[in-house]
Amino acid sequence: MLKYKSQHVALYYIVGALGLFLAQIIFGVVLGTIVVQPNFLAELIPFNIARMIHTNALIVWLLMGFFGCAYYLIPEEAERELHSPQLAIIQFWLFLAGGAAAVLGYLFGIHEGREFLEQPLWIKLAIVVVALMFLYNISMTVLKGRRTAITNVLLLGLWGVALFFLFALYNPANLILDKIFWWWVVHLWVEGVWELVMAAVLAFLMIKMTGIDREIVEKWLYVIISLTLFSGILGTGHHYYWIGTPAYWQWIGSVFSTIEVLPFFAIVLFTFMMVWKGGRTHNNRAALLWSLGCSVFAFFGAGVWGFLHTLSSINYYTHGTQITAAHGHLAFYGAYVMLNIALFTYAVPNLLQREPAHQLLNMWGFWLTSAGVLFMTFALTIAGVVQTHLQRVMGLSFMEVQEQLSLFYWLRLMGGVVTLLGVILILWSLLNPVVQHLRSTQAQRA
Amino acid sequence: MSEILTNTAARNIFYGGTAFFFVTFAALVAHSVTEVNAFSSQHPVSPSVAKGKEIWERHACIDCHTILGEGAYYAPELGNVWLRYGGRENPEGARAALKSWMQSQPSKIEGRRQMPHFAITDTELDTLVDFLKWTSEINTQNWPPKISG
Ligand code: HEM
Numbered sequence: 334m335l336k337y338k339s340q341h342v343a344l345y346y347i348v349g350a351l352g353l354f355l356a357q358i359i360f361g362v363v364l365g366t367i368v369v370q371p372n373f374l375a376e377l378i379p380f381n382i383a384r385m386i387h388t389n390a391l392i393v394w395l396l397m398g399f400f401g402c403a404y405y406l407i408p409e410e411a412e413r414e415l416h417s418p419q420l421a422i423i424q425f426w427l428f429l430a431g432g433a434a435a436v437l438g439y440l441f442g443i444h445e446g447r448e449f450l451e452q453p454l455w456i457k458l459a460i461v462v463v464a465l466m467f468l469y470n471i472s473m474t475v476l477k478g479r480r481t482a483i484t485n486v487l488l489l490g491l492w493g494v495a496l497f498f499l500f501a502l503y504n505p506a507n508l509i510l511d512k513i514f515w516w517w518v519v520h521l522w523v524e525g526v527w528e529l530v531m532a533a534v535l536a537f538l539m540i541k542m543t544g545i546d547r548e549i550v551e552k553w554l555y556v557i558i559s560l561t562l563f564s565g566i567l568g569t570g571h572h573y574y575w576i577g578t579p580a581y582w583q584w585i586g587s588v589f590s591t592i593e594v595l596p597f598f599a600i601v602l603f604t605f606m607m608v609w610k611g612g613r614t615h616n617n618r619a620a621l622l623w624s625l626g627c628s629v630f631a632f633f634g635a636g637v638w639g640f641l642h643t644l645s646s647i648n649y650y651t652h653g654t655q656i657t658a659a660h661g662h663l664a665f666y667g668a669y670v671m672l673n674i675a676l677f678t679y680a681v682p683n684l685l686q687r688e689p690a691h692q693l694l695n696m697w698g699f700w701l702t703s704a705g706v707l708f709m710t711f712a713l714t715i716a717g718v719v720q721t722h723l724q725r726v727m728g729l730s731f732m733e734v735q736e737q738l739s740l741f742y743w744l745r746l747m748g749g750v751v752t753l754l755g756v757i758l759i760l761w762s763l764l765n766p767v768v769q770h771l772r773s774t775q776a777q778r779a
Numbered sequence: 780m781s782e783i784l785t786n787t788a789a790r791n792i793f794y795g796g797t798a799f800f801f802v803t804f805a806a807l808v809a810h811s812v813t814e815v816n817a818f819s820s821q822h823p824v825s826p827s828v829a830k831g832k833e834i835w836e837r838h839a840c841i842d843c844h845t846i847l848g849e850g851a852y853y854a855p856e857l858g859n860v861w862l863r864y865g866g867r868e869n870p871e872g873a874r875a876a877l878k879s880w881m882q883s884q885p886s887k888i889e890g891r892r893q894m895p896h897f898a899i900t901d902t903e904l905d906t907l908v909d910f911l912k913w914t915s916e917i918n919t920q921n922w923p924p925k926i927s928g
């Protein structure tokens with residue numbers, strides 16, 4: 334089942350990512366609690382500190398998951414061992430230590446002050462080093478091995494991730510320029526290069542689980558990523574409406590970001606067609622559920638909830654309201670959280686060389702987590718509509734409006750607690766076999 | 780689909796198209812940057828405004844507040860707070876009011892969202908206000924629709 338020994342390094346990344354996932358969700362619940370009970374922890378962990386931990390933990394664990402996905406699938410695709418498994422393990426510890434140092438620093442007020450990019454400069458530089466170690470390792474593996482469309486697209490996506498991150502190092506004193514290039518990291522990541530990673534990993538999972546012909550999958554892959562970048566690059570314009578940039582972005586942003594819905598729709602078609610045509614039922618049903626769920630939730634979160642506020646005439650009213658928060662949650666969850674869990678669920682039994690375990694529990698985790706996130710999304714969407722009307726149409730003050738929204742914030746917190754429960758089930762179903770495996774190998778040694 | 784579009788053709792379209800759209804995007808951004816620079820020559824980023832932005836970042840105001848609609852959604856929009864405090868009509872008054880707001884936090888009102896107290900000197904506060912004033916002059920295409928932010 335495990336063709337290449339070096340794939341094993343993926344397990345480090347999977348376990349690390351899942352641990353950070355839990356931390357992210359716990360801090361989410363803390364944030365949700367502060368919103369309804371403002372005096373809760375107000376002195377100890379102010380909202381802004383808890384928020385940067387919540388969002389940074391998310392990004393770090395998603396990236397760690399991507400690294401793990403790459404280390405798992407690249408040897409199989411390239412048909413050779415990783416260039417250097419040792420380097421991959423060193424890279425893991427370095428990345429984990431960097432992430433932990435960042436979070437610890439945040440608790441003591443050591444941070445920079447741009448949203449999502451709060452990491453101090455030296456942590457940012459450490460991230461660049463980690464990324465280079467990673468890219469060197471996987472690029473060497475691919476160069477010496479079989480080249481497939483999947484490795485090609487995955488590599489392109491991951492090189493893009495590192496390249497665009499370099500703009501995080503640029504922080505001009507001019508706020509307008511700062512904002513323009515801040516989006517080169519944030520938007521060109523999630524609506525650009527990360528989508529390449531998503532498409533490549535889903536294509537890999539489809540080949541493995543449906544037994545469909547590689548030729549067909551590869552053509553879909555190129556069509557999907559063409560749609561992604563042809564729309565998503567100019568689609569950056571949907572963030573250049575009101576930040577001091579020229580008015581022409583209202584046209585460009587509205588038109589191209591609307592087209593961004595298409596690749597997400599194509600991914601839904603792709604996964605369902607492959608499963609339907611493939612006809613083979615893979616024994617890892619949970620992994621299949623996550624793969625299909627990923628395409629559907631990404632379509633709703635990014636596609637539908639993105640389109641909801643992407644036209645400049647609508648964004649004029651909704652910009653920076655709870656509508657944005659609703660979209661941010663469903664899109665990140667559907668596209669990137671679910672993608673990682675899909676590959677983890679597929680890979681863990683193979684890495685442990687055993688049959689898939691705890692399938693039912695894992696699928697309960699799927700439904701519970703998804704229900705929780707959906708509930709949060711709905712609550713925030715209604716809150717956002719009310720907020721937009723009261724604040725942006727009627728002109729009531731921000732704080733007055735927030736008082737009107739407290740019911741929805743309570744509902745969001747409930748959804749958040751359900752999410753937390755679901756995540757615990759997912760973690761248990763994936764990590765329990767790992768723990769058992771470690772115990773039995775230790776027993777063998779002793 | 781296989782007859783109409785070969786895999787190699789699909790790949791080449793992808794590379795060609797991506798290059799085209801990226802170059803177009805970069806050119807438009809370059810044009811926007813020259814427009815921003817033109818604006819900034821009328822409204823220079825003085826050392827004090829730059830310092831104010833540093834203070835803004837040092838305390839991560841962005842993770843509670845939005846500025847021009849970007850950031851966190853926990854506390855009021857600050858891109859136009861200078862105007863909301865009447866800075867256009869009475870700059871002295873607005874400055875004094877913003878500074879005393881900063882110094883009088885947290886409000887400690889039970890059940891009301893709190894803004895922490897920050898260790899910011901008086902001169903630093905002035906730079907922070909200069910930064911907020913500069914930001915309020917940005918041409919945002921009339922966003923936000925209401926002064927409430
Ligand atoms: C998986 C893909 C996506 C993810 C993870 C994602 C995530 C996010 C996040 C986190 C924000 C908030 C950024 C901030 O803090 O200021 C945001 C903003 C936004 N997104 Fe997305 N997004 C995705 C795809 C899309 C798509 C496809 C569209 C359009 C069809 C879209 C439209 C928007 C718009 C218009 C905003 C600005 C909201 C505002 O004005 O406040 N997004 N997105």
Ligand code: HEM
Pocket residue numbers: 358360361362363364365366368384387388391657658661662665666670706745746748749750752753850851852853
């Ligand atoms: C899969 C799970 C989750 C993902 C992917 C996620 C993602 C995010 C993202 C991307 C942001 C920044 C939003 C933006 O800038 O628009 C955010 C903020 C936030 N999240 Fe989450 N989150 C998750 C779970 C939770 C949970 C369980 C809660 C708890 C109720 C929560 C509460 C919050 C709060 C209160 C904020 C701050 C919003 C604001 O600025 O007012 N999140 N989260």
Ligand SMILES: [Fe+2]
Pocket residue numbers: 520524568569571572
């Ligand atoms: Fe975007």
